[in-house]
Amino acid sequence: DAGVIQSPRHEVTEMGQEVTLRCKPISGHNSLFWYRQTMMRGLELLIYFNNNVPIDDSGMPEDRFSAKMPNASFSTLKIQPSEPRDSAVYFCASSQTPVELFFGEGSRLTVL
Amino acid sequence: AQSVTQLDSQVPVFEEAPVELRCNYSSSVSVYLFWYVQYPNQGLQLLLKYLSGSTLVKGINGFEAEFNKSQTSFHLRKPSVHISDTAEYFCAVSLYNTDKLIFGTGTRLQVFP
Numbered sequence: 590d591a592g593v594i595q596s597p598r599h600e601v602t603e604m605g606q607e608v609t610l611r612c613k614p615i616s617g618h619n620s621l622f623w624y625r626q627t628m629m630r631g632l633e634l635l636i637y638f639n640n641n642v643p644i645d646d647s648g649m650p651e652d653r654f655s656a657k658m659p660n661a662s663f664s665t666l667k668i669q670p671s672e673p674r675d676s677a678v679y680f681c682a683s684s685q686t687p688v689e690l691f692f693g694e695g696s697r698l699t700v701l
Numbered sequence: 702a703q704s705v706t707q708l709d710s711q712v713p714v715f716e717e718a719p720v721e722l723r724c725n726y727s728s729s730v731s732v733y734l735f736w737y738v739q740y741p742n743q744g745l746q747l748l749l750k751y752l753s754g755s756t757l758v759k760g761i762n763g764f765e766a767e768f769n770k771s772q773t774s775f776h777l778r779k780p781s782v783h784i785s786d787t788a789e790y791f792c793a794v795s796l797y798n799t800d801k802l803i804f805g806t807g808t809r810l811q812v813f814p
Contacts, residue, residue, distance in 0.1 A: 593744070620800045632791065632804040645801060680744055688733055688752060688795075690802060692744030 591615075593693035595681050601699045607669040610696045613662055614683030622690060623656055623666050624680040632680075638664065671700045703728040703794045705805035713811045716784055722777040722808045724766075724792030734775040735793040735802070736766055745791060751775065762786065787812045 594613040602608055614621050622637040636646040638658045646656070653672070658664040668675055678697050682690040704727045714720045726732065733752050737745040749760025756768040766777045775792060792805040 622800075622802070624804075631806040634801065634803070637800055639800060682744075684800065688750060689735075689747055690745075692746070694742075694744045 593681055593683050593691055595679075595693035595696050597696055598694065599697045599699075601701065602671055603701050604672055605670045606700075607667065608671045608675075608698060608700075610666045610679050610681075610698070612664045612666070612681030612693060614664070614681070615685075615691055616662065618683035618685045618691070619661070620684045621658060621664050622682040622684075623664070624682065625677045626680060626695070627677045635666070668698075671698075673700045676700050703732060703796060703803050705792050705794050705803055707792055707805035707808050709808050710806065711809045711811065713813065714782055715813050717781045719780050720778065720782050720786075720810065722790050722792075722810065724775045724777065724805060726773050726775065726792075726794045728773075728794060728796070730796060733795045734766075734768060735795075736760065736764070736775075736777050737791045737793060737804075738762075739789040739791065739807075741788075748777070748790070782810070782812050784812050784814060786810060 596611045620639050623635040625633045635648045636656045641658045656666045676699050678695040680695045682692045684690045706725045708723050735750045736748040738748050739745045748764050749758045751758045751768045759765045764779050789807045789809050791807045793802045795802045
Protein backbone atom coordinates (compact mmCIF):
# COMPACT_ATOMS: atom_id res chain seq x y z
CA ASP A 590 0.00 0.00 0.00
CA ALA A 591 1.41 3.38 -1.02
CA GLY A 592 0.02 5.19 2.00
CA VAL A 593 -1.46 8.68 1.95
CA ILE A 594 0.04 10.69 -0.89
CA GLN A 595 0.29 14.45 -0.75
CA SER A 596 1.44 16.93 -3.35
CA PRO A 597 3.29 19.14 -3.65
CA ARG A 598 5.79 18.35 -0.89
CA HIS A 599 7.05 21.92 -0.97
CA GLU A 600 5.40 25.06 -2.25
CA VAL A 601 6.79 28.57 -2.24
CA THR A 602 4.48 31.30 -3.42
CA GLU A 603 3.90 35.00 -3.13
CA MET A 604 1.25 36.65 -1.06
CA GLY A 605 -2.03 36.89 -2.92
CA GLN A 606 -1.51 33.82 -5.04
CA GLU A 607 -3.82 30.82 -5.03
CA VAL A 608 -2.46 27.63 -3.50
CA THR A 609 -3.89 24.16 -4.04
CA LEU A 610 -2.74 21.20 -1.98
CA ARG A 611 -3.71 17.70 -3.00
CA CYS A 612 -4.24 14.45 -1.18
CA LYS A 613 -4.85 10.86 -2.21
CA PRO A 614 -6.04 8.79 0.76
CA ILE A 615 -5.40 5.11 1.28
CA SER A 616 -7.74 3.03 -0.83
CA GLY A 617 -10.73 1.81 1.19
CA HIS A 618 -10.46 4.48 3.86
CA ASN A 619 -13.69 6.39 4.31
CA SER A 620 -12.52 9.35 6.39
CA LEU A 621 -10.11 12.08 5.36
CA PHE A 622 -8.61 14.84 7.47
CA TRP A 623 -6.67 18.03 6.81
CA TYR A 624 -4.37 19.27 9.57
CA ARG A 625 -2.09 22.29 9.75
CA GLN A 626 1.11 22.28 11.80
CA THR A 627 2.95 25.40 12.93
CA MET A 628 5.43 26.08 15.70
CA MET A 629 3.06 28.51 17.37
CA ARG A 630 -0.19 26.55 17.22
CA GLY A 631 0.92 22.93 16.90
CA LEU A 632 -1.36 20.54 15.03
CA GLU A 633 -4.77 21.96 14.19
CA LEU A 634 -7.60 20.02 12.60
CA LEU A 635 -8.93 22.12 9.73
CA ILE A 636 -11.64 19.90 8.30
CA TYR A 637 -12.60 16.28 7.97
CA PHE A 638 -14.73 14.29 5.57
CA ASN A 639 -16.57 11.03 5.98
CA ASN A 640 -17.65 9.22 2.82
CA ASN A 641 -16.68 12.36 0.85
CA VAL A 642 -19.02 14.57 2.89
CA PRO A 643 -17.57 17.39 5.05
CA ILE A 644 -18.45 16.61 8.66
CA ASP A 645 -16.66 19.29 10.63
CA ASP A 646 -15.05 22.38 9.12
CA SER A 647 -14.96 24.41 12.31
CA GLY A 648 -11.18 24.51 12.18
CA MET A 649 -10.99 26.23 8.80
CA PRO A 650 -9.44 29.58 9.70
CA GLU A 651 -11.41 31.81 7.36
CA ASP A 652 -13.16 32.07 4.02
CA ARG A 653 -9.86 32.10 2.17
CA PHE A 654 -9.63 28.40 2.92
CA SER A 655 -11.76 25.79 1.17
CA ALA A 656 -11.61 22.01 0.88
CA LYS A 657 -13.27 19.57 -1.44
CA MET A 658 -13.49 15.83 -1.79
CA PRO A 659 -15.06 15.09 -5.17
CA ASN A 660 -14.53 11.34 -4.84
CA ALA A 661 -13.17 8.74 -2.45
CA SER A 662 -9.64 8.92 -3.84
CA PHE A 663 -8.94 12.64 -3.98
CA SER A 664 -9.17 15.79 -1.91
CA THR A 665 -7.93 19.34 -2.26
CA LEU A 666 -7.27 22.16 0.16
CA LYS A 667 -7.26 25.56 -1.47
CA ILE A 668 -6.10 28.90 -0.11
CA GLN A 669 -7.11 31.98 -2.07
CA PRO A 670 -5.62 34.51 -1.65
CA SER A 671 -2.65 33.23 0.35
CA GLU A 672 -1.00 35.25 3.11
CA PRO A 673 2.36 34.90 4.88
CA ARG A 674 0.61 33.70 8.06
CA ASP A 675 -0.62 30.67 6.11
CA SER A 676 2.94 29.36 5.99
CA ALA A 677 2.88 25.94 7.64
CA VAL A 678 3.05 22.22 6.99
CA TYR A 679 -0.30 20.88 5.88
CA PHE A 680 -0.99 17.21 6.56
CA CYS A 681 -3.62 14.99 5.08
CA ALA A 682 -4.63 11.82 6.92
CA SER A 683 -7.11 9.05 6.23
CA SER A 684 -8.73 6.33 8.28
CA GLN A 685 -10.91 3.30 7.86
CA THR A 686 -12.14 3.11 11.42
CA PRO A 687 -12.56 5.89 13.94
CA VAL A 688 -9.47 4.84 15.79
CA GLU A 689 -6.37 5.12 13.68
CA LEU A 690 -5.26 7.87 11.31
CA PHE A 691 -2.62 7.36 8.66
CA PHE A 692 -0.76 10.55 7.78
CA GLY A 693 0.87 11.68 4.59
CA GLU A 694 4.31 13.25 4.63
CA GLY A 695 2.90 16.75 4.48
CA SER A 696 3.04 19.76 2.18
CA ARG A 697 5.32 22.53 3.38
CA LEU A 698 3.89 25.88 2.30
CA THR A 699 5.87 29.11 2.38
CA VAL A 700 4.07 32.32 1.49
CA LEU A 701 6.41 35.25 0.90
CA ALA B 702 -14.96 19.63 24.83
CA GLN B 703 -11.92 17.43 24.97
CA SER B 704 -8.41 18.74 25.37
CA VAL B 705 -4.94 17.32 25.76
CA THR B 706 -2.07 18.74 27.77
CA GLN B 707 1.53 17.74 27.30
CA LEU B 708 3.36 19.43 30.12
CA ASP B 709 6.89 19.00 28.78
CA SER B 710 7.80 20.69 25.53
CA GLN B 711 11.27 19.12 25.55
CA VAL B 712 12.75 16.10 27.29
CA PRO B 713 16.51 15.56 27.03
CA VAL B 714 17.79 12.14 28.04
CA PHE B 715 20.90 10.04 27.63
CA GLU B 716 20.91 6.88 25.57
CA GLU B 717 19.83 3.72 27.45
CA ALA B 718 18.14 5.76 30.17
CA PRO B 719 14.41 5.39 30.89
CA VAL B 720 12.02 8.08 29.79
CA GLU B 721 8.46 9.16 30.57
CA LEU B 722 6.52 11.64 28.46
CA ARG B 723 3.51 13.03 30.25
CA CYS B 724 0.02 13.49 28.87
CA ASN B 725 -3.16 14.58 30.62
CA TYR B 726 -6.55 14.86 29.01
CA SER B 727 -9.83 16.50 29.79
CA SER B 728 -13.16 14.99 28.84
CA SER B 729 -16.48 14.34 30.50
CA VAL B 730 -17.19 11.28 28.39
CA SER B 731 -15.37 8.14 27.34
CA VAL B 732 -12.44 8.69 25.06
CA TYR B 733 -9.88 6.90 23.01
CA LEU B 734 -6.24 7.86 23.63
CA PHE B 735 -3.26 7.76 21.29
CA TRP B 736 0.43 8.46 21.05
CA TYR B 737 1.91 9.43 17.70
CA VAL B 738 5.56 9.98 16.77
CA GLN B 739 6.88 12.40 14.17
CA TYR B 740 10.40 12.05 12.84
CA PRO B 741 11.99 15.09 11.14
CA ASN B 742 10.34 16.05 7.86
CA GLN B 743 7.85 13.20 8.07
CA GLY B 744 4.21 12.71 8.89
CA LEU B 745 2.91 11.25 12.11
CA GLN B 746 2.98 7.53 12.84
CA LEU B 747 0.87 5.73 15.40
CA LEU B 748 2.89 4.42 18.35
CA LEU B 749 0.04 2.96 20.39
CA LYS B 750 -3.60 3.41 21.29
CA TYR B 751 -5.95 2.80 24.17
CA LEU B 752 -9.52 1.91 23.25
CA SER B 753 -10.67 -0.25 26.15
CA GLY B 754 -9.60 -3.19 28.28
CA SER B 755 -6.17 -3.42 29.86
CA THR B 756 -4.93 -0.04 31.01
CA LEU B 757 -1.34 -0.90 30.06
CA VAL B 758 -0.88 -0.60 26.34
CA LYS B 759 2.19 -1.74 24.46
CA GLY B 760 3.20 -0.15 21.19
CA ILE B 761 5.92 -0.25 18.61
CA ASN B 762 9.62 0.36 19.25
CA GLY B 763 9.40 -0.76 22.88
CA PHE B 764 7.10 2.03 24.03
CA GLU B 765 4.18 1.53 26.39
CA ALA B 766 1.59 3.76 28.01
CA GLU B 767 -0.74 3.44 30.94
CA PHE B 768 -4.26 4.78 31.04
CA ASN B 769 -5.14 6.19 34.43
CA LYS B 770 -8.77 7.24 34.54
CA SER B 771 -8.69 8.74 38.03
CA GLN B 772 -5.76 10.99 37.12
CA THR B 773 -6.93 11.47 33.52
CA SER B 774 -3.45 10.65 32.33
CA PHE B 775 -1.90 8.58 29.57
CA HIS B 776 1.85 8.80 30.08
CA LEU B 777 4.25 7.25 27.60
CA ARG B 778 7.25 5.27 28.81
CA LYS B 779 10.25 3.42 27.52
CA PRO B 780 12.71 1.62 29.85
CA SER B 781 15.77 2.26 27.67
CA VAL B 782 15.88 4.81 24.87
CA HIS B 783 17.97 4.78 21.74
CA ILE B 784 19.39 7.60 19.67
CA SER B 785 16.85 6.73 16.98
CA ASP B 786 14.00 7.59 19.37
CA THR B 787 14.83 11.28 18.95
CA ALA B 788 11.60 12.73 17.57
CA GLU B 789 8.47 14.71 18.42
CA TYR B 790 5.81 12.80 20.33
CA PHE B 791 2.15 13.76 20.29
CA CYS B 792 -0.59 12.63 22.61
CA ALA B 793 -4.11 12.70 21.16
CA VAL B 794 -7.69 12.09 22.26
CA SER B 795 -10.90 11.36 20.45
CA LEU B 796 -14.43 10.89 21.66
CA TYR B 797 -15.62 7.30 21.80
CA ASN B 798 -16.39 6.07 18.32
CA THR B 799 -15.80 9.38 16.54
CA ASP B 800 -13.28 10.41 13.93
CA LYS B 801 -12.18 13.73 15.35
CA LEU B 802 -8.68 13.56 16.86
CA ILE B 803 -7.41 16.37 19.08
CA PHE B 804 -3.65 16.59 19.51
CA GLY B 805 -1.50 17.94 22.29
CA THR B 806 1.26 20.44 21.59
CA GLY B 807 3.92 17.76 21.39
CA THR B 808 7.03 16.81 23.36
CA ARG B 809 10.40 16.81 21.71
CA LEU B 810 12.47 13.86 22.93
CA GLN B 811 16.18 14.41 22.42
CA VAL B 812 18.39 11.40 23.09
CA PHE B 813 22.08 12.08 23.63
CA PRO B 814 24.92 9.54 23.31
